[in-house]
Amino acid sequence: SMKLLGGLSMSFDLCMRPTELADGAKLAKRCPDTRFVVDHCGNADPKAFMPVSGEKPTHEAEQWKRDLGKLAKQSNVICKISGIIARAPSGEWKSGILAPAIDFCLDEFGPDRVVFGGDWPVCLLGGSYQRWVTSLKEVISNRTETDQRKLLHDNAEKFYRLG
Secondary structure, three states, X not given: OHHHHHHOOOEEXXXXXXXXXXXXXXXXXXXXXXXXXXXXXXXXXXXXOOOEOOEOOOOOHHHHHHHHHHHHOOOOEEEEEOOHHHHOOOOOOOHHHOHHHHHHHHHHHOOOOEEEOOOOOHHHHOOOHHHHHHHXXXXXXXXXXXXXXXXXXXXXXXXOOOO
16 A cells, blocks of 8 residues: 555655554555655754653653664655654753754755644643744754754655745
């Protein structure tokens, strides 16, 4: 069925636990004509990169990096920069806690294979939609204007064939 999606020029979203990312890479490799989207930064937990007292992360940072990197090696896979705010530490947090996971995704997939996802209303688990967008813009502010536009608009238009 995954290969059929490729034959129909359709895509499939990989909404997976961090421990399942390697399986997603195997699937993408077996279905080179199907376009895949890794949702929610591979369900990265910001607390895995910047530990927070009293809050345990849902995965190990190194395993997530290794397995997400396997997905990034598949040219038919893109990464949706979304969902990460839902796992932000409880209470007040700064955008910098999201940066390690977001930057890793952006660097591994490159500027042409990342798309923004609002993830509303699930983002409300970690903060408002406005806070999510503002935080993401802070994290990507050091990237070129062209790369920011690709992430926030152009890549999605191309991938989802909206233009």
